[in-house]
Amino acid sequence: MKRLGFTHLVLGSLALLLGACTGSQEPPLPALVAMGGGGEVRFYRAKDLQGSTASPVTTWNTPGLQDLAYSNGFGRLYLLLGDRLEAYPTQGFGGDAAPQPSPTTANLPSGVDCTGGYLQLGQNRLLAHCPRASRAFLWNLDGSGNLKEADLTGLPPEVRLALFPQGGEELLAYITQQALGYRPWQTPTPSLEKPLDPQASQGPYDLQLDRSQGRLLGLAATALELRLYTLEGQTLSSRKVLGDFPQRSRLALDPVGGGVAYGLGFQVLFPKDSGPQQTFKTYAAGLVGPDGYLYLVQDQTLEVYDLTPSPPFFLRQLNLGFSPTSLAFIPVE
Known part of the structure; x- marks a missing residue:
């Protein structure tokens, strides 16, 4: 299958786990899909979800859960709770269970409420943005060291953030209703900033790094339509996505699997629109x-x-019995 060679190049150690090509006509990857919401994380076999069942192999009780993310390179599942970050090694995960190990924990500063916050993965760091508190923190993906606070001076409360690698550094990327750009996380001076055209009046809703192309993708809306803004090199472009009624929307990206915008409906962005x-x-x-x-x-x-x-191609629809708000794909042996 076409994806296999690219998988070996992009995902490295993940490719060793494949053992076969992927897709609906071939054996599925051995993996778990973690779903977080309602104060718990449920783990499902990916092959079961692609099949006809939706019974979790393991459920973790995680009161206060806001978001989760998985780093294949560091083999860790990260949870954002209202007052802390937790990093769980996943070496003991298998196709039949996801035992909950003792986490490495980083507490947020006293008084910071990260309810409604979200996580973003960088190359070596994890970004936790707490919009209600107008604060953001970075943590080493290996779980070492203390939290570092990003300087959000000059950025509005509704900003969406991500991490953007450049020259061995991880910069703070941002999208507002006026601009998309990036700057050092320690200082408020932009390294590059481009005005949105057309300017947004709703959102922004999401900002993600497209690792396959080294570009930033953002979602925001005018009064009439949802726009996908793409910052690639020095050029910022935009186009309409997802129909005629702009609503809160998000991006789901994988360097091998492709990219999708979803909210009111969904739209595959690449490899083919x-x-x-x-x-x-x-x-x-x-x-x-x-x-x-x-x-x-x-x-x-x-x-x-x-x-x-x-x-x-639509495969199937399954009843989960709860309402997850965040998902992660975890390869297992």
Whole structure:
């Protein structure tokens, strides 16, 4: 299959776990899909979700959970709670269980409430943004060291943040209703900043690093439409996505599996644009796995699509029995 060679180049150690190609016509990757929401994390076999069942192999009780993220390079699952970060090694995870090990913990400063916060993975650091507190923190992905606070001077409360690698450093990327750019996380002086055209009046909703192309993708909206803003090199471009009724939307990206915008419906952005799909549904969480499958959550319902064909092929719909707000793909042996 086309993805296999690129998988070896991009994901490194993950490629050793494949053992076979991926896609709806071939054996699935041995992996768990972690789903977080409602104060718990449930772990499902990816092959079960692609099949016909949705029974978790393990459930963790995680009161106060806000977001989760997984780093394949560091083999850790990160949880953001209202007052702290937790990093869990996943070496003991298997196809039948995800035992909960003792985490490495980093407490947020006293008085910082990160309710409504989110996580972003960098090359070597984890970014936790707490919008209600207008503060953001960086933590080494290996769980070492103390939290470092990012300087958000001059950025509005509704800003969306990400980490952008450049010259061996990780810069603080940002999108507002006026501009998209990046700067050192320690200082408020932009390294590069481009005005949004057209300027947004709603959002911004999301900002993600497209690792496959080394570019930044952001979502924001005018009064009439949702726009995808792409900062690649020195050039910022934008285009309409997801139909005619702008609503809160997000991005799900994987350097092998592809990229998708979702909210009111979904749209595959790459490797081949699908145009708007399922525009009568509203999705709250999404994941593109390196296995080439798209996982989308609407309320307590999970939909699974194969991204190999264009438009994507609908596989099945499953009732989860809870409403996850964040998803992560965890390869296992």
